[in-house]
Amino acid sequence: MNSVLRELVELGGGLVTLGAARQVVPSWTLESACRNGELVRVLPEVFVAAHLVGGRPGAPALSRLDPVLGHRAALAWAGGRAALSHLSALSAWGLRPPAVGDLVHLSTPTSANLRTRPGVVVYRRRGLLIAPPHVVVRQGLTVTCLEQALVDSWPALPPAERRAPVIRAVNDWLTTPERLRVALGSAPRLTDRAAFRKLLTRLADGCRSPLEIWGHENVFTGPGMPAFRRQMPV
Structure with a gap:
């Protein structure tokens, strides 16, 4: 992997977005890392170091990540337009132990252009604002209020x-x-x-x-x- 890209992935705790990568390396560098099996695309424009993708073969790539990394990846894909909710929020609040293979639950305003994808369930909620008091940041993750x-x-x-x-x-x-x-x-x-x-x-x-x-x-x-x-x- 390109050394600059590798450093960016490490700084992101194993995760990098297309937008962040394009700021420091050409697009072909990211594409090459994916072809070589060094990075795995887990959601549109969100990539994770391949050695962090485990779990059950055949399952969505997002569901094969450590749950906390999966939550981070889903929020990175949402780009500030959603918050962890439902069972994912309970895990972030420390009230339910997460497990590899769990779906990631996100709630988003009705105006946001996000749709359910493999490994992620998106709930569109009228009146939701991705700002306090509707959501809070807990352990670096944006979550719905308890x-x-x-x-x-x-x-x-x-x-x-x-x-x-x-x-x-x-x-x-x-x-x-x-x-x-x-x-x-x-x-x-x-x-x-x-x-x-x-x-x-x-x-x-x-x-x-x-x-x-x-x-x-x-x-x-x-x-x-x-x-x-x-x-x-x-």
């Missing part, structure tokens, strides 16, 4: 796994039941919305784990039970 990410991800997770990220986000003081309730209000047709609303009620009551929720609903309830002051500091 409350929106939790609401968006609710139907995408298996029913048994839906509550854990919400409970952890509240326990870690990343958000509050009240802020999540506001975000839920913007999704009137959300799958299993009643269960989400009930979970927020339990968290507002002071429950902080599935066991406490179970106890609230099945033990400390019923006729004759006194009014409790819950989560009393001792």
Whole structure:
């Protein structure tokens, strides 16, 4: 590989865009690196060092990257017109472990000319701005706000796994039941919305784990039970 191009790829953590490469080397240099198997095109105008592309043969190149690199590649392709959202945003917020092979989820304003591609799912959202408070930068990645990410991800997770990220986000003081309730209000047709609303009620009551929720609903309830002051500091 051309030494200048190699240095640019290394500075990008294994990733380079066509626009950045053209500023320092001719286009044929990039094309030659791809022909020689030194770079792999993972998205239009986005290239990654070949040794970083692993995973399952036959899968989209983007899905064969380390998840964090895949997120960076998708955002580089979006060029400031989208943010990580849904399950990808949960991973960026540290609430869901990413895995090689995961799809990258991006949300974009309706005016942006981005479409779903192999390895990337694009959601067009009316009223979304790629600016605070709609999005934030977390660990160098542009992501949707936490409350929106939790609401968006609710139907995408298996029913048994839906509550854990919400409970952890509240326990870690990343958000509050009240802020999540506001975000839920913007999704009137959300799958299993009643269960989400009930979970927020339990968290507002002071429950902080599935066991406490179970106890609230099945033990400390019923006729004759006194009014409790819950989560009393001792």
